Amino acid sequence: MKPFDYTRAAGRAQATAAAAGGAVYIAGGTNLLDLMKLEVMAPDRLVDINRLDFDGIEPVEGGGLRIGALVRNSDLAAEPAVRRDWPLLSRALLAGASGQLRNKATTGGNLLQRTRCYYFYDTATPCNKRDPGAGCAAIGGFNRIHAILGASEACIATHPSDMAVALRALDAAVELEGPGGARRTVPLADFYRLPGDTPQRETVLEAGELITAVTLPPPVGGRQLYRKVRDRSSYAFALVSVAAAVTMAEGRIVRAALAFGGLAPMPWRDTAVEAALTGESPSAALFEAAADLLLADARGRGGNDFKLPLAGRTLAAVLAEATGSGTGDAP
Amino acid sequence: MQTDLLINGASYTLEADPRTSLLDALRHHLGLTGTKKGCDHGQCGACTVIVNGRRINACLTLACMHDGDAITTIEGIGAPGALSVLQAAFVERDGFQCGYCTPGQICSATAMLDEIRDGWPSAATADLDGAPELSDEEISERMSGNLCRCACYPNIVDAIRDAAAEVAR
Numbered sequence: 001m002k003p004f005d006y007t008r009a010a011g012r013a014q015a016t017a018a019a020a021g022g023a024v025y026i027a028g029g030t031n032l033l034d035l036m037k038l039e040v041m042a043p044d045r046l047v048d049i050n051r052l053d054f055d056g057i058e059p060v061e062g063g064g065l066r067i068g069a070l071v072r073n074s075d076l077a078a079e080p081a082v083r084r085d086w087p088l089l090s091r092a093l094l095a096g097a098s099g100q101l102r103n104k105a106t107t108g109g110n111l112l113q114r115t116r117c118y119y120f121y122d123t124a125t126p127c128n129k130r131d132p133g134a135g136c137a138a139i140g141g142f143n144r145i146h147a148i149l150g151a152s153e154a155c156i157a158t159h160p161s162d163m164a165v166a167l168r169a170l171d172a173a174v175e176l177e178g179p180g181g182a183r184r185t186v187p188l189a190d191f192y193r194l195p196g197d198t199p200q201r202e203t204v205l206e207a208g209e210l211i212t213a214v215t216l217p218p219p220v221g222g223r224q225l226y227r228k229v230r231d232r233s234s235y236a237f238a239l240v241s242v243a244a245a246v247t248m249a250e251g252r253i254v255r256a257a258l259a260f261g262g263l264a265p266m267p268w269r270d271t272a273v274e275a276a277l278t279g280e281s282p283s284a285a286l287f288e289a290a291a292d293l294l295l296a297d298a299r300g301r302g303g304n305d306f307k308l309p310l311a312g313r314t315l316a317a318v319l320a321e322a323t324g325s326g327t328g329d330a331p
Numbered sequence: 332m333q334t335d336l337l338i339n340g341a342s343y344t345l346e347a348d349p350r351t352s353l354l355d356a357l358r359h360h361l362g363l364t365g366t367k368k369g370c371d372h373g374q375c376g377a378c379t380v381i382v383n384g385r386r387i388n389a390c391l392t393l394a395c396m397h398d399g400d401a402i403t404t405i406e407g408i409g410a411p412g413a414l415s416v417l418q419a420a421f422v423e424r425d426g427f428q429c430g431y432c433t434p435g436q437i438c439s440a441t442a443m444l445d446e447i448r449d450g451w452p453s454a455a456t457a458d459l460d461g462a463p464e465l466s467d468e469e470i471s472e473r474m475s476g477n478l479c480r481c482a483c484y485p486n487i488v489d490a491i492r493d494a495a496a497e498v499a500r
Contacts, residue, residue, distance in 0.1 A: 006332065006349035006395055030391045033352070034372050046349075048396055074385075078451040083459040094454040098476025099443060101373060103385040104392065234454065234475035 002042040009047050012177055012210065018047040020179035020208030025049050027070060028104040030097075031113040040114075040121060040130055054212045057081070063218030066175075069108030069211040073163065074099070076107060086216055088224035088243055092166035095228045098235050108211035111164055111174065111191070112203070115157035115265075116237055118142065128154045129199040144303040145239065148295075148311070150264035155199030156301055159192070159266050160237050166226060167214060168267035169243040169259035175213040178206060185215070192266035199265075222247035222255060223322040229262075229314055238262035240311045246322035253277050253323060260294070263311055270294055282323035287316035334398045338363065339407025349395050354378045356394035357404060365405035365434050369478070376477035379435040380404050386442035388476075405434035408441060417441055417494040424490035428481035439477045440491050444498070446473070465495050 007023065009015035019025055023045035026032055035041040054068035057079055065086070067076060076082060077093035097105060119125045119137040126135035138146055138156050146156040172188045186204060193201055205211075224245045230236040241261035247254050256277040260268040273293045280286050291312030298308055320326030334345040338361065345356050354371070357363040357380070369377030371390045378389040381403040409415040414422070417437055427433045447463055455472035456463045463469060470488045479487065 001350045004349065006393070008396075008398075026393075026396070029393065029396065030373055030388070033391050033393065037371065050396060072385075074446075074451065078449070083452065087459050090452065090459055091454075094452060094456075098376065099446065099453075099473055100376060100379055100386050100388045100439065100476045101391075104387050234472050 001036050002039060004036075004043055005045045007045070007047050009049050009052060012052060012212070013181065015047050015049050015052065016177060016179040016181075016208050016210050018045065019210065021045075023047040025210060027106040027109045028072070029109075030101050030104050031109065035114060035121075038121060038123065040123060049210070060215060065216040067107050067214045067216070069106060069175075069213055071107045073097070073102040073105045073107070073110060076163075077102065085219035086166075086170055086224075088170060088226055088245055089163070089166045089216075091224070091226035092162040092241075092243060095226055095238075095241070096162035107163070107214050110161055111167075111188075111211065111214070113160055114202075116160050117146065117157040120157060129157060129195075129202075132198070132200050139301060142303055143301045144306075145237070145262075146301060146304045147264050148298040148300055148304055148307045149260075149268055150194050150266065151299070152195045152197070152199070154197055155195035155265065157195070157199065157265060158262055159202075159264070160261075161267065162226070162228065162238065162241060162261060164188070165241055165259045165261040165267040166243045167216075168269050169245055169257045170220070171217050171257070173215045174211055175215060176205070176209045177212050178210070179208040183212075188214075188267070189269070195265050202265075220245050220247070220255065220257065223324070225318055225322050227314055227318045227321075229310060240307055240314050242314050242318045244318045244322045246319070248282075248323055252279060252281050254279070256319075256322075258315070260311065260315075263298075263307065277319070282319065282325035284316070284320075284326075287319045288312070290319065291315050332395055334395050336361075336394070336397060337399075337401045339403060345394055347394060349393060351394045352390050353380070353382075353392045353394045353397060353402075354389035357389060357402075360394075363404050363406055366438075367431055367434055369432065369435075374478070375432070375435075376439055377432050377435040379439040379477065381438055381442050384442070384445065386439050403438070403441075405438055408437060415441070416497050417444075417490070420490040420494040420497065421487070424486045424493060425483070426487045426490040427479070427483050432477060432479045432481075436474070436477050436479070436487060439474060440487075440494070443470075443473045444491075444495055447495075465492065467492065 024043035055070040125137040228241040238261045243259045245257040367377040369375035373388040373391040409418045
């Protein structure tokens with residue numbers, strides 16, 4: 001690991017001022033320190049935000065929830081209000097990482113974790129995300145875990161978070177504070193950037209901006225499911241994951257919120273898929289049509305071609321379970 | 332830089348480069364070599380320690396981030412002749428072969444049983460509203476952050492189940 005200066009921030013203003021000057025925030029550190037050991041990331045300065053005061057969960061007016069950015073993944077998953085009113089979020093958090101990591105990892109840090117693309121991690125290979133302009137070794141290389149939606153010729157890495165997929169389906173927003181105290185709120189839908197020609201820029205965060213909270217709108221109810229398909233049954237990243245919140249009335253789907261992990265450089269949501277389901281009676285044909293819509297622009301790169309049928313089948317299985325029209329087993 | 336740590340009830344003052352992980356601080360600076368380094372990337376769990384009551388990977392955190400924190404390592408859990416209930420159960424059930432992962436398994440399981448007691452759900456918990464039961468499936472899921480390359484998993488699950496029953500008695 002390269003040497004760095006370490007500062008423990010006593011307040012938000014000190015933290016954002018340090019970051020505006022080039023320091024990198026450290027909270028849980030479970031991803032950042034991993035990357036620093038490999039020198040994939042090599043900041044000159046770290047500013048430790050662990051002792052700042054946004055570590056609580058509180059109801060907000062109108063029935064929503066504000067989750068402090070420093071709330072640990074394990075605390076958020078176990079929070080009674082989340083388990084009761086936003087069970088999708090608990091399920092997604094519990095599907096990720098290990099007990100030890102969830103005790104450290106924070107809400108803000110989880111949103112900002114980096115891809116697990118092997119070539120991003122391997123500094124002996126070219127990677128446009130790590131070293132802009134170097135090229136992409138995953139295209140034409142081993143790309144079993146890579147994106148089939150939203151990728152570019154510069155980068156086909158996926159976003160690894162489970163939590164962010166659930167938050168995307170739940171219409172979460174991200175509260176930010178910049179240097180000088182400027183605050184803004186960004187819907188999670190607008191928080192991530194697709195790679196295009198600049199895969200090194202993953203979010204709309206500006207220099208020094210700090211995530212202080214994630215907010216959830218009032219509970220949407222319905223049946224909430226998080227289905228994660230992976231190479232082993234625990235402690236592995238998603239090949240495909242589906243977050244679903246589906247409300248039924250009189251045998252018809254009246255609301256379907258769906259987000260997908262493992263498929264794209266960001267938690268993926270496709271409102272056309274949701275619109276096609278809304279108002280319809282559940283059937284295998286309907287679910288197949290939804291999968292076709294989702295995957296209309298999907299493209300495999302060889303190793304990840306299997307994700308196309310896997311995504312379609314996982315979506316159909318989740319919809320069958322969420323609508324009560326089947327066992328939920330993949331067809 | 333200087334960091335004050337309370338480890339197994341004793342005060343230590345660490346003077347180390349900020350790059351020093353909590354794991355390296357324990358092993359190389361403070362002589363507490365019971366905590367093991369396996370992968371050094373948070374994947375194997377051999378370095379699991381308990382910080383302020385929570386199990387974490389000591390390899391993936393900087394010692395300087397823990398100024399003032401209370402840390403329990405395997406040295407603070409039991410000793411020859413005074414084994415913890417979990418340690419005795421691991422011996423009884425043969426929950427290891429080479430033993431390298433065992434300090435991490437014991438620290439992890441010790442804190443995991445507290446998590447169950449506090450009602451934390453896991454991915455294996457069918458009902459998020461109910462109190463989790465300590466089924467074998469729950470134990471396996473909750474211990475998935477601790478690898479055993481000797482693959483003593485069935486005996487580790489047996490040991491944890493026995494220890495939980497013993498404590499409950």
